[in-house]
Amino acid sequence: MSSLDVFFNPKSVAVVGATPKPGKVGRVIFENFKNKFKGKLIAVNPKYKDVLGVPSYPTLKDIPEDVDLGVIVIPAPSVPKVVRDAAEKGVKGLIIISGGFSETGEAGRKLEEEIKKIIKEHNIRVIGPNCLGVYDAYSGVDTFFLPEERMRRPPKGAIAIISQSGAFAATLLDWAAPRGIGIGKAVSYGNKIDVDDIELMRYFEKDPTVKAILIYIEGLKKGQGLKFVEAAREVIKSKPILILKGGKTKRGVEAAASHTAALAGTYELYKAAFRQAGIIEASGFEDLFDMAKALTTQPPAQGNRVLVLTDAGGMGVMATDALENLGLEVPELSNKIKSQLRERLPPHCIIRNPVDLTGDATDDRYKIVLDATLSSDEIDIALVIAQMQVPTLSEKVINYICEATKYGKPIVVCMAGSEFTEEIAKKMEAINIPVYSSPERAAKAIWALYKYGMYKTRV
Amino acid sequence: MSSLDVFFNPKSVAVVGATPKPGKVGRVIFENFKNKFKGKLIAVNPKYKDVLGVPSYPTLKDIPEDVDLGVIVIPAPSVPKVVRDAAEKGVKGLIIISGGFSETGEAGRKLEEEIKKIIKEHNIRVIGPNCLGVYDAYSGVDTFFLPEERMRRPPKGAIAIISQSGAFAATLLDWAAPRGIGIGKAVSYGNKIDVDDIELMRYFEKDPTVKAILIYIEGLKKGQGLKFVEAAREVIKSKPILILKGGKTKRGVEAAASHTAALAGTYELYKAAFRQAGIIEASGFEDLFDMAKALTTQPPAQGNRVLVLTDAGGMGVMATDALENLGLEVPELSNKIKSQLRERLPPHCIIRNPVDLTGDATDDRYKIVLDATLSSDEIDIALVIAQMQVPTLSEKVINYICEATKYGKPIVVCMAGSEFTEEIAKKMEAINIPVYSSPERAAKAIWALYKYGMYKTRV
Numbered sequence: 001m002s003s004l005d006v007f008f009n010p011k012s013v014a015v016v017g018a019t020p021k022p023g024k025v026g027r028v029i030f031e032n033f034k035n036k037f038k039g040k041l042i043a044v045n046p047k048y049k050d051v052l053g054v055p056s057y058p059t060l061k062d063i064p065e066d067v068d069l070g071v072i073v074i075p076a077p078s079v080p081k082v083v084r085d086a087a088e089k090g091v092k093g094l095i096i097i098s099g100g101f102s103e104t105g106e107a108g109r110k111l112e113e114e115i116k117k118i119i120k121e122h123n124i125r126v127i128g129p130n131c132l133g134v135y136d137a138y139s140g141v142d143t144f145f146l147p148e149e150r151m152r153r154p155p156k157g158a159i160a161i162i163s164q165s166g167a168f169a170a171t172l173l174d175w176a177a178p179r180g181i182g183i184g185k186a187v188s189y190g191n192k193i194d195v196d197d198i199e200l201m202r203y204f205e206k207d208p209t210v211k212a213i214l215i216y217i218e219g220l221k222k223g224q225g226l227k228f229v230e231a232a233r234e235v236i237k238s239k240p241i242l243i244l245k246g247g248k249t250k251r252g253v254e255a256a257a258s259h260t261a262a263l264a265g266t267y268e269l270y271k272a273a274f275r276q277a278g279i280i281e282a283s284g285f286e287d288l289f290d291m292a293k294a295l296t297t298q299p300p301a302q303g304n305r306v307l308v309l310t311d312a313g314g315m316g317v318m319a320t321d322a323l324e325n326l327g328l329e330v331p332e333l334s335n336k337i338k339s340q341l342r343e344r345l346p347p348h349c350i351i352r353n354p355v356d357l358t359g360d361a362t363d364d365r366y367k368i369v370l371d372a373t374l375s376s377d378e379i380d381i382a383l384v385i386a387q388m389q390v391p392t393l394s395e396k397v398i399n400y401i402c403e404a405t406k407y408g409k410p411i412v413v414c415m416a417g418s419e420f421t422e423e424i425a426k427k428m429e430a431i432n433i434p435v436y437s438s439p440e441r442a443a444k445a446i447w448a449l450y451k452y453g454m455y456k457t458r459v
Numbered sequence: 460m461s462s463l464d465v466f467f468n469p470k471s472v473a474v475v476g477a478t479p480k481p482g483k484v485g486r487v488i489f490e491n492f493k494n495k496f497k498g499k500l501i502a503v504n505p506k507y508k509d510v511l512g513v514p515s516y517p518t519l520k521d522i523p524e525d526v527d528l529g530v531i532v533i534p535a536p537s538v539p540k541v542v543r544d545a546a547e548k549g550v551k552g553l554i555i556i557s558g559g560f561s562e563t564g565e566a567g568r569k570l571e572e573e574i575k576k577i578i579k580e581h582n583i584r585v586i587g588p589n590c591l592g593v594y595d596a597y598s599g600v601d602t603f604f605l606p607e608e609r610m611r612r613p614p615k616g617a618i619a620i621i622s623q624s625g626a627f628a629a630t631l632l633d634w635a636a637p638r639g640i641g642i643g644k645a646v647s648y649g650n651k652i653d654v655d656d657i658e659l660m661r662y663f664e665k666d667p668t669v670k671a672i673l674i675y676i677e678g679l680k681k682g683q684g685l686k687f688v689e690a691a692r693e694v695i696k697s698k699p700i701l702i703l704k705g706g707k708t709k710r711g712v713e714a715a716a717s718h719t720a721a722l723a724g725t726y727e728l729y730k731a732a733f734r735q736a737g738i739i740e741a742s743g744f745e746d747l748f749d750m751a752k753a754l755t756t757q758p759p760a761q762g763n764r765v766l767v768l769t770d771a772g773g774m775g776v777m778a779t780d781a782l783e784n785l786g787l788e789v790p791e792l793s794n795k796i797k798s799q800l801r802e803r804l805p806p807h808c809i810i811r812n813p814v815d816l817t818g819d820a821t822d823d824r825y826k827i828v829l830d831a832t833l834s835s836d837e838i839d840i841a842l843v844i845a846q847m848q849v850p851t852l853s854e855k856v857i858n859y860i861c862e863a864t865k866y867g868k869p870i871v872v873c874m875a876g877s878e879f880t881e882e883i884a885k886k887m888e889a890i891n892i893p894v895y896s897s898p899e900r901a902a903k904a905i906w907a908l909y910k911y912g913m914y915k916t917r918v
Contacts, residue, residue: 023850104807151848152877165773167818170848174876175896218776246776249783255767255776255813284777284899285875308714314624317677317705317714318743324708348563354714359626389610389629391482416744417633418611437634440743 003125004195004203006093008136008185010068011039014060014091016082017073018043018051025097025145026073030054033071036140040065060085069093071133071143076100079129080114087122094119095143096128102191103130116193131190132166135173138184138209146170157182158211158296159289160204162197164218165246166190172214172285180429181289184209198224198231205235211296212239214288215279218246218256225273232277233459240295240452244282245270278455280448290441291448297432298410300453303380304328306446307373308354310385311361311393315439316354319383319414322443328450330354331379337372344368361386363396370404370411381446385414385439388421398428405433410449414442462584463654463662465552467595467644469527470498473519473550475541476532477502477510484556484604485532489513492530495599499524519544528552530592530602535559538588539573546581553578554602555587561650562589575652590649591625594632597643597668605629616641617670617755618748619663621656623677624705625649631675631744639888640748643668657683657690664694670755671698673747674738677705677715684732691736692918699754699911703741704729737914739907749900750907756891757869759912762839763787765905766832767813769844770820770852774898775813778842778873781902787909789813790838796831803827822855829863829870840905844873844898847880857887864892869908873901 018030026045033041034052042063043056050056057063060070060082070091072082076098086094096115101108112129119126127133133143137156144151154176163169166188176183185207187200197215204210213235220228232241247256248267274281280295282288306328310316320330330353333341341351345365350356355373357365366384373379382404386397405411413428413435415421425435436442477489485504492500493511501522502515509515516522519529519541529550531541535557545553555574560567571588578585586592592602596615603610613635622628625647635642644666646659656676663669672694679687691700706715707726733740739754741747765787769775779789789812792800800810804824809815814832816824825843832838841863845856864870872887872894874880884894895901 146848147850150850150879152879163773165771165776167771167846167848168773171771171774171846171875174848174880178877178881216773218773244777246773246780248780251783251789251812252776252780255772255779255789255811258809258811258815284781284897286897286899312624312626312630313714314622314627314675314677314705315630317624317711318703320714321705321707321711322743324710330710330714350717352714352717353710356717387626387630389605389626389633391606391609416630418637420609420611421633422637438743438745440745 002203002206003092004199006068006125007095007127007134008141009139010093010141012042012065012067013037013039013069013071013141014042014044014063014067015071015073016044016060018045018056020048020051028145028147029071029073029097029143032142032144033140036142038140042067060089060091063089067091069095072096072098073145074098076108076111076129080111080118083115083118083124087118087124091124093125095133096126097131097133097143097145099130101129112191112193119194126194127187128190129193132169132188135186136184144170144173152177154181154183157184158209159183159214159292160207160210160212161186161214162200163188163216165216168216176289181293196221198228201231201235201241205238210239212292213241214292215241215243216246217243229273229277232279236278236455237459241279242282242288242291242295243274243279244285244288278459280451287444290436290445293434294410294412294445294449295452297434298412298449299408300456301381301410301446301450302453304450305331305378305380307379307382308385309357309366309369309382310354311357311359311390312385312387313356313358315385315387315414316356319385319439319443320354322440323383323446326443326447328443328447333373334378337376337378340372341369359390360392361390362392363394363400366397367400367403370400374404374407374409379409381409381449382411383414383442383446384411388415388417388424395424395427398424401428401433402431410446412436412442412445412449414439461662461665462551463658465527465584466554466586466593467600468598469552469600471501471524471526472496472498472528472530472600473501473503473522473526474530474532475503475519477504477515479507479510487604487606488530488532488556488602491601491603492599495601497599501526519548519550522548526550528554531555531557532604533557535567535570535588539570539577542574542577542583546577546583550583552584553586554592555585556590556592556602556604558589560588571650571652578653585653586646587649588652591628591647594645595643603629603632611636613640613642616643617668618642618673618751619666619669619671620645620673621659622647622675624675627675635748640752655680657687660690660694660700664697669698671751672700673751674700674702675705676702688732688736691738695737695914696918700738701741701747701750701754702733702738703744703747737918739910746903749895749904752893753869753871753904753908754911756893757871757908758867759915760840760869760905760909761912763909764790764837764839766838766841767844768816768825768828768841769813770816770818770849771844771846772815772817774844774846774873775815778844778898778902779813781899782842782905785902785906787902787906792832793837796835796837799831800828818849819851820849821851822853822859825856826859826862829859833863833866833868838868840868840908841870842873842901842905843870847874847876847883854883854886857883860887860892861890869905871895871901871904871908873898
């Protein structure tokens with residue numbers, strides 16, 4: 001049992017500042033819980049006897065039942081009093097959504113100090129303040145105070161998100177939802193007066209529903225660098241960590257400093273630390289999800305030798321460029337494999353690497369090449385381009401690609417097109433074959449599988 | 460009048476090899492013309508008296524009417540005979556779809572030489588052989604032999620595509636269609652025994668429907684480099700050229716060489732040539748379209764000083780990083796503008812560059828900042844991030860952003876999210892405001908607007 005369990009799996013939750021008033025943060029959060037939370041829900045607001053039909057109490061202390069988790073959405077100056085009530089009540093965890101703390105100046109910083117003292121004394125865990133808090137697709141905890149019509153919630157899934165920016169966490173969930181990207185957990189920790197990135201990372205390490213941890217970070221607190229690296233090195237033994245760093249350039253660092261209180265620091269130092277920790281760095285948020293898709297569905301690669309298999313020559317060339325630029329190899333095939341392929345493929349197919357099945361490619365040509373190459377020790381990963389505009393290809397190609405996963409090597413697919421293509425892509429992704437719409441994105445996903453394989457071997 | 464007009468606007472077209480047999484290339488092409496071509500259509504096939512109800516003749520010479528354009532879809536060895544017939548008939552242009560020429564070896568090369576001799580003698584223009592040929596959304600010329608259910612055709616629009624890879628041209632059209640990206644013309648020229656990239660580029664320069672020229676190229680023919688650069692320098696005076704080069708790495712060049720006959724050559728030389736020519740290089744095909752979207756809707760930028768305006772701090776940081784990494788500036792605002800903004804924005808807004816309107820941003824705050832900055836001479840371009848998860852934002856923000864185009868400076872928008880966001884994005888794009896789903900993509904579009912502005916000034 002971890003002391004963070006209370007944030008993700010509380011038996012009972014009290015929302016301090018719950019209100020029936022439409023549009024208010026205290027209403028959105030309370031409604032989220034009412035609609036989705038499976039445990040006991042209680043309102044705290046002296047103005048009401050009930051909120052949306054749920055009993056409301058003047059203070060936490062007036063609640064007859066036990067309270068595991070308190071969610072606080074009242075103005076900053078009143079928060080320390082509520083934290084004291086929570087201590088008296090025996091509340092185990094608090095998510096303090098309210099802003100107006102250290103991010104606004106000295107008065108706010110003092111309020112934070114006061115809270116810190118109380119929670120330390122009484123052993124209460126806190127996420128926040130100044131945050132969106134916690135989203136858990138499994139238990140129904142959802143303190144993200146943006147209504148569903150503005151911020152859709154994604155399907156359940158193997159990704160956990162830790163974000164220093166609340167708005168960005170909201171963007172990620174909303175963006176992921178229509179794309180069917182599964183997210184199980186997300187935390188926006190705000191000013192992190194207690195629970196921080198490091199502890200969350202370790203928590204998700206033990207969570208069996210999580211297969212990849214995605215982090216957006218602008219800056220660590222002073223002196224936390226080494227601790228962060230050490231924690232990450234442990235975590236990546238069992239699951240990959242992907243990071244997007246905000247504040248890489250001079251002006252970017254300045255922008256980050258004005259936006260969060262944290263010091264963004266020199267990017268070069270962060271970069272070196274990430275590498276040392278075995279953390280995979282993303283260049284943007286689409287890239288973050290692209291790589292996560294591969295890492296949550298495919299095994300890490302045992303080497304960097306990639307087979308490029310294509311039915312469109314140009315796409316094969318682009319994939320080769322992208323792979324080589326990322327430091328991956330597209331090795332020439334041995335004469336042994338080449339002659340095997342020459343025997344079984346039509347003479348106009350181009351048998352080298354990329355293998356070009358050309359514009360009259362059939363499903364079984366894919367099978368022939370995948371079997372001959374992935375069963376050998378010449379190739380570590382396959383990048384399969386299947387341009388479905390080719391009329392001789394059918395849905396059967398899905399089965400052949402899926403069957404080839406039996407060789408235990410990662411397979412990544414690239415296909416770009418309209419509805420016909422997207423239908424096939426959806427079917428592939430449903431059986432855990434990651435599909436990308438461009439050779440460059442597929443190559444980057446392969447890079448992540450290779451990097452993670454290398455990092456894992458190293459630690 | 461250009462001699463290439465016959466490929467895009469023929470009065471009459473004869474398809475040599477037209478057939479009613481389902482699934483055959485000669486059927487798909489003939490049907491394309493039958494369904495969409497506005498001029499006179501004729502079939503040539505000795506086996507039939509008519510094809511799909513259209514009269515068929517044994518040879519081109521048997522056709523009683525004039526023939527502007529011949530489309531040839533018969534096996535390579537029979538092609539020279541048809542070209543001779545075309546010469547006799549007075550056909551002005553030929554699109555030779557058939558493969559089996561120089562790309563297959565010596566015998567094919569000889570066939571090509573024979574054809575070259577005839578067309579030179581009789582002044583016939585040829586696209587191909589070994590190509591998909593021509594797609595013209597306006598006239599209905601469409602020799603792309605992939606049926607609509609496999610390769611959708613995009614809406615009419617300001618983009619023209621020239622591609623050395625046929626399959627890739629097909630991918631681009633199919634991919635663009637469901638995304639509503641407007642493409643007016645596309646040419647896959649195959650072995651380019653006559654019409655080449657250079658001539659097509661010059662042709663599209665004069666075409667008033669074309670606002671941007673997109674090129675996929677693996678290699679120029681020997682000795683064509685200088686001519687290519689000179690032509691491009693002329694063209695970019697009136698419209699931007701965007702290029703995607705296949706074959707940038709050692710293995711990529713080798714793959715290109717095995718796939719097209721052309722020599723891919725050293726990428727560094729191409730890169731230098733593109734820069735000298737004022738051609739904007741793309742890193743992948745999504746990037747190609749991203750940049751084209753900005754260049755076909757916004758004026759080129761007169762400088763590199765970018766305003767970043769955001770309602771989500773983290774996204775502002777990422778945009779700043781992306782811009783700086785591309786060599787653009789995100790300059791500090793003058794005290795004059797800052798105090799103007801301080802007077803008119805709430806005190807918790809962060810007034811620097813990026814300007815952060817924060818999570819309770821309203822539509823009119825966007826207007827206030829855009830007016831104060833774009834009317835000044837401190838800023839050349841605006842990158843506007845509007846995360847619509849913020850419940851206080853409405854559709855009105857569209858109008859304010861659109862109004863700000865009156866300052867004559869390019870505006871690029873970034874918003875990421877689900878259906879609500881995408882609806883707003885669609886409305887913006889309908890009034891020619893380019894919208895991108897990530898800060899990095901928006902930054903790249905801005906880079907293209909800046910580059911084109913600089914190139915235009917230089918030539």
